[in-house]
Amino acid sequence: MTTTAPTAPTAEPRTERLAITREGGRMIADYWEDLFVARESGRKIVWYNGGALNPMFQAAGLAWCHGEAFAARLAAQRLEGPAQLAGAEYGYNAELCSYSRTHLGCAVLTLKGSEEPDSGVVGLHDRADLAAKLPAPDLFVNNYAGCSTGQQWDEVSYRVFGKNVPIFNVSHPFLWGNRPDAGYLVGSEWDEASRYVRDQLVELIDFLEVQTGRPFDYDALSESMTYIKRAGELRREGLDLCKATPAPATFWDWISCIAPINFLPGNQALVDYFQNVKDEIQQRIDAGISGVRDEKYRLYFDGIMNWNKLGFLSRKFAEHGAAVLAGRYIQNAFWQEPHLIDTSDPLLGMAQHYLLCPTNHGSKTLDHLTLRDCESYGIDGIVFHSTRTCRAFTGPQRLLARSARDNLGIPSIFFEGDVADASFYKEEILDSRLVAMLEAIDVARERGDHRRAGRGAEVAWPA
Amino acid sequence: MPESAALQRLRDAARDPRAYVAQWRAHHPGCFVVGVMPMNFPREIALAAGVLPVYVQDDQRPVAEGRAYLPEFYCGYTRNLADQAATGRLDHFDALLLADHCIQLLGASDVARAIGDRPVFFGMLISSLSDSWAEKKIAEMMGHFRAEFEKLSGAPVEDEALALAIEAYNADRQLLRRVFDERAAGDTTWSPVELQDMVVSAQVMDPVEHHDLLVEALAAAPRGERDDRVRVHLSGHLCHAPRRELLEVIEETGAVVVDDDLWSGRRYVQSLVPFTPGEDPMSAIGRWYAERNVDLPCPTRVQHDVDWDAWLIDATRRSGAEVVVHLMPKFCEPHMLFYPELRKALDAAGIPQLLVETEHEGIPLEALRTRLEALVERAVRHRPAYA
Numbered sequence: 001m002t003t004t005a006p007t008a009p010t011a012e013p014r015t016e017r018l019a020i021t022r023e024g025g026r027m028i029a030d031y032w033e034d035l036f037v038a039r040e041s042g043r044k045i046v047w048y049n050g051g052a053l054n055p056m057f058q059a060a061g062l063a064w065c066h067g068e069a070f071a072a073r074l075a076a077q078r079l080e081g082p083a084q085l086a087g088a089e090y091g092y093n094a095e096l097c098s099y100s101r102t103h104l105g106c107a108v109l110t111l112k113g114s115e116e117p118d119s120g121v122v123g124l125h126d127r128a129d130l131a132a133k134l135p136a137p138d139l140f141v142n143n144y145a146g147c148s149t150g151q152q153w154d155e156v157s158y159r160v161f162g163k164n165v166p167i168f169n170v171s172h173p174f175l176w177g178n179r180p181d182a183g184y185l186v187g188s189e190w191d192e193a194s195r196y197v198r199d200q201l202v203e204l205i206d207f208l209e210v211q212t213g214r215p216f217d218y219d220a221l222s223e224s225m226t227y228i229k230r231a232g233e234l235r236r237e238g239l240d241l242c243k244a245t246p247a248p249a250t251f252w253d254w255i256s257c258i259a260p261i262n263f264l265p266g267n268q269a270l271v272d273y274f275q276n277v278k279d280e281i282q283q284r285i286d287a288g289i290s291g292v293r294d295e296k297y298r299l300y301f302d303g304i305m306n307w308n309k310l311g312f313l314s315r316k317f318a319e320h321g322a323a324v325l326a327g328r329y330i331q332n333a334f335w336q337e338p339h340l341i342d343t344s345d346p347l348l349g350m351a352q353h354y355l356l357c358p359t360n361h362g363s364k365t366l367d368h369l370t371l372r373d374c375e376s377y378g379i380d381g382i383v384f385h386s387t388r389t390c391r392a393f394t395g396p397q398r399l400l401a402r403s404a405r406d407n408l409g410i411p412s413i414f415f416e417g418d419v420a421d422a423s424f425y426k427e428e429i430l431d432s433r434l435v436a437m438l439e440a441i442d443v444a445r446e447r448g449d450h451r452r453a454g455r456g457a458e459v460a461w462p463a
Numbered sequence: 464m465p466e467s468a469a470l471q472r473l474r475d476a477a478r479d480p481r482a483y484v485a486q487w488r489a490h491h492p493g494c495f496v497v498g499v500m501p502m503n504f505p506r507e508i509a510l511a512a513g514v515l516p517v518y519v520q521d522d523q524r525p526v527a528e529g530r531a532y533l534p535e536f537y538c539g540y541t542r543n544l545a546d547q548a549a550t551g552r553l554d555h556f557d558a559l560l561l562a563d564h565c566i567q568l569l570g571a572s573d574v575a576r577a578i579g580d581r582p583v584f585f586g587m588l589i590s591s592l593s594d595s596w597a598e599k600k601i602a603e604m605m606g607h608f609r610a611e612f613e614k615l616s617g618a619p620v621e622d623e624a625l626a627l628a629i630e631a632y633n634a635d636r637q638l639l640r641r642v643f644d645e646r647a648a649g650d651t652t653w654s655p656v657e658l659q660d661m662v663v664s665a666q667v668m669d670p671v672e673h674h675d676l677l678v679e680a681l682a683a684a685p686r687g688e689r690d691d692r693v694r695v696h697l698s699g700h701l702c703h704a705p706r707r708e709l710l711e712v713i714e715e716t717g718a719v720v721v722d723d724d725l726w727s728g729r730r731y732v733q734s735l736v737p738f739t740p741g742e743d744p745m746s747a748i749g750r751w752y753a754e755r756n757v758d759l760p761c762p763t764r765v766q767h768d769v770d771w772d773a774w775l776i777d778a779t780r781r782s783g784a785e786v787v788v789h790l791m792p793k794f795c796e797p798h799m800l801f802y803p804e805l806r807k808a809l810d811a812a813g814i815p816q817l818l819v820e821t822e823h824e825g826i827p828l829e830a831l832r833t834r835l836e837a838l839v840e841r842a843v844r845h846r847p848a849y850a
């Protein structure tokens with residue numbers, strides 16, 4: 001039997017990242033800079049986790065800090081060390097969700113900073129320490145769906161701050177699918193959960209009014225949700241364009257677009273940004289430019305992002321001619337169903353998006369979504385990021401791998417890494433497994449059995 | 464002292480729940496047995512429907528086939544559950560039900576649902592207990608459980624049956640709690656392993672049968688008095704029992720366990736359903752859930768004015784415990800998150816403590832022994848000179 005070896009990695013980069021994402025990077029940098037001076041400009045600061053509540057905070061005139069986003073940012077800039085060290089000294093175990101332990105470490109540093117006000121001595125804090133120090137919160141709001149750790153994390157932050165900062169919790173029913181009519185966006189369970197979360201958002205508005213001392217501006221909420229809805233639509237349209245072969249942009253480009261859709265203010269600049277993303281993708285299709293030069297394989301990425309290795313992973317896959325095109329963290333997250341939003345009364349649609357967190361579904365629904373996306377993007381194989389400290393994303397992965405193999409004949413590999421702790425990343429495992437999977441895809445193609453490489457194959461479980 | 468037959472039967476049920484379920488089925492032909500997941504399931508509703516609800520235990524067998532279903536960085540209990548599901552070791556249950564939102568427990572239950580052919584029902588009890596709407600949501604969910612058991616048994620669950628079920632579980636828990644309170648007050652009749660068997664068997668058995676055996680076992684035992692061994696409080700170990708050899712080592716190092724907040728200990732027995740005859744039994748069951756976290760705080764629940772750390776310090780004062788040993792199952796996220804708060808509070812109170820991370824396949828006992836001996840020595844040095 002002859003096999004075609006996967007294209008040998010080349011020295012020349014084969015990735016063609018979207019140029020517009022640099023503009024996104026600038027918008028994000030501006031946003032964080034603004035947050036750091038919010039208190040000086042008279043705004044109160046809310047720390048929150050989970051679903052994108054930023055339009056609520058925008059309408060309430062607050063400055064907002066998304067804990068996961070800040071932890072991800074530190075990890076992507078390789079500045080997570082001091083916060084994680086502070087967390088470890090405080091007692092957090094290295095196996096604890098690294099988003100939470102990074103962010104709790106930031107809380108410890110922030111608290112230390114406010115208890116020991118800057119002495120004015122130059123060099124008291126090093127650069128990384130400063131980067132990890134957030135402006136202290138005036139209030140907490142927890143909006144975590146799916147993962148129980150998300151809710152407990154904010155409760156612990158509240159305790160780290162000595163219970164002196166008011167906190168509000170939004171509870172999200174897990175979309176388990178008990179009833180026969182349960183399914184994605186349908187069924188009585190979905191309807192009831194949507195109404196329940198919507199009602200809690202009304203309570204949240206009362207809480208925000210008390211905290212800000214101002215009436216909530218519903219018109220401002222509608223306005224920002226109008227922009228966010230439009231940005232969400234453009235994002236979806238851009239994602240659909242990436243179904244083309246070869247794909248004009250990759251999953252990694254979309255990862256770079258997460259921060260804007262996840263927490264930037266709803267305004268015209270946000271819409272313009274996603275219009276530009278979509279336009280650049282369309283221009284590439286017109287010009288025959290692909291996200292990975294000489295695309296040979298089309299892959300799906302399941303798992304939360306490995307922020308320490310973002311650029312590195314995108315190059316690694318591209319070196320093999322592998323275009324990573326879709327993933328649970330992109331297609332099934334972040335205002336992904338904009339049609340649900342009624343901009344004149346946006347609370348229900350917002351609640352529904354919070355419930356649609358990709359960790360808030362039972363494996364039946366996840367399976368439906370994964371198979372759907374694998375089919376529509378013409379996927380050849382799945383890469384599971386076995387995210388060491390994120391049990392929410394990793395729990396259903398083995399079931400999903402089996403289903404993709406049994407239902408679509410798609411092979412999978414698992415590689416070990418983590419959301420914000422680089423020490424868990426195992427490069428050799430990814431290398432050897434990726435090559436083996438690409439070889440299996442080649443063999444199946446030679447047999448004329450395109451996209452059936454996984455048929456009858458054993459799933460390569462993590463070691 | 465020779466072990467009583469009653470105690471032996473409790474131990475057998477605790478250590479081999481499958482055999483107990485088989486016996487129960489033989490005496491109750493046509494009745495259903497459901498597996499329920501820890502730690503807050505309203506078993507009274509199941510019992511009132513004529514269904515035997517059994518808390519699913521870690522059966523302590525090594526995880527083999529389960530590795531293909533859940534990652535190795537899930538807690539030992541959930542990996543063991545996945546293994547039980549993968550190898551047919553949950554087949555003695557007609558259905559599985561859970562009420563607790565722990566993402567790892569959900570992961571394991573989802574595996575059981577995907578690869579098994581029995582229903583797996585998740586009725587998520589609200590975990591954020593400070594919310595003004597918590598009471599309403601608890602009542603709603605309890606109603607869903609009632610409807611589910613009516614569907615399973617094919618008959619309405621009557622209020623009288625609920626009242627009887629509440630009384631049966633309350634009587635059993637109350638008796639167990641008496642044993643724990645007596646231990647905290649100085650009684651050393653029972654070793655930690657024996658107490659664990661009493662509690663785990665209660666999590667498995669029919670409550671009336673368990674209560675009767677427990678009465679017998681307690682009556683047969685002469686009372687032991689506390690001596691000057693170092694007094695230990697065991698803390699944590701949610702959802703499943705620690706390995707017995709670990710409990711044995713603790714007492715072999717010259718310490719005596721005087722109290723705990725383990726799931727296979729006081730955490731299970733602490734709360735009774737606050738029911739008075741004539742009132743609505745469902746609302747009493749709802750209050751039981753809401754108050755459980757006040758009676759003994761749990762890091763899986765979120766309640767701003769309830770503190771596990773403060774509870775722990777009070778508990779050591781009540782029992783006279785001189786040291787705290789935290790038993791933390793490896794990868795148990797809620798425990799990992801809350802542990803620094805416990806550590807901080809105990810440090811502030813000057814109570815020596817030791818963190819032991821337990822692993823499903825066991826931990827090196829000799830290394831543990833050395834650490835425990837050091838803790839015991841520290842505690843002795845801590846004692847006032849006249850002691």
Ligand code: SF4
Binds near residue numbers: 097098099100
């Ligand atoms: S474990 Fe994963 S889903 Fe849960 S809080 Fe951490 S990052 Fe979020």
Ligand code: SF4
Binds near residue numbers: 565566792
């Ligand atoms: S609470 Fe801890 S022990 Fe229980 S299932 Fe969750 S992780 Fe495991």
